[in-house]
Amino acid sequence: MAKQLLGKEVTAAMNERLQARVAALKAKGVTPKLAIVRCGANPSDLSYEKGAESRAALIGVEVEKFLLPEDVTKEALLAQIDAINADDSIHGCLMFRPLPKHLKANQDEICNRLAAGKDVDCMTDLSNAGVFTGKKLGFAPCTPQACMEILDYYGIDCKGKTAVVIGRSLVVGKPAAMMLMAKNATVTVCHTKTVDTAAIAREADILVSAAGVLGSLTRDYVRPGQVVIDVSINWDENKPNAKGGKGGIAGDAVYDEVEPIVAAITPVPGGVGSVTTSVLIGHVVEAAERKLG
Secondary structure (H helix, E strand, O other), X not given: OOEEOOHHXXXXXXXXXXXXXXXXXXXXXXXXXXXXXXXXXXXXXXXXXXXXXXXXXXXXXXXXXXXXXXXXXXXXXXXXXXXXXXXXXXXXXXXXXXXXXXHHHHHXXXXXXXXXXXXXXXXXXXXXXXXXXXXXXXXOOHHHHHHHHHHHHOOOOOOOOEEEEEOOOOOOHHHHHHHHHHOOOEXXXXXXXXXXXXXXXXXXXXXXXXXXXXXXXXXXXXXXXXXXXXXXXXXXXXXXXXXXXXXXXXXXXOHHHHOOOOOEXXXXXXXXXXXXXXXXXXXXXXXXXXXXX
């Protein structure tokens, strides 16, 4: 039976460290603050917003919300971002994406309007560049950083290990590969055009699955001794749920097939996703520390 790499244990340790850092900042007269920008009322945005507010309160970070109508104009949204950039009391900004459909063509311009130093959710090109150059130009994406936090907490040393990342998005796959490389792993990235991904995946010591395809990681992709980080959150309409019915979230892994084979695995839910919110709030704390100098 594989060891479960539980996110709640990682989160508890992170929160304790962050609370101490916030206390140190407050002793110097600085209270970290997160700005949340939401256009409209998408249910998934509202759910994440509630979680971010709760985690921020637990850690001691203030939250200020800027709630804009779904039909907000490009000019009004840019003006709001400019105001956040100019507000010295705000250290980080979370803007929910994707933006409303009428702003889709302008999303890159709007995202890159935010100052990289306040980009705690990695929506600017400068933040992404920082991940690839190793420079603190902004902040890394929360999900791949949550993967690294899990590896660190459970003492999984990446040095000299073979790592395989399935997925090449800028949100998870590519930055995860860079972060693993920064930890001195030898990294291969697989994607939809890769020939025989399963054979490559079996060679991994650390396997990060970020394909976003339910049931795509089967027993054919794994071998004994591996660490599997299942990043994806998919909807499985056949998964039994706590209410006695069917329907729930699941990762890429066919868990019942993969878990008995590998050495360790993150469950879904209860794995990577539960750590990302603490990473976000941690970025706000770090932004405040950077500003203080």
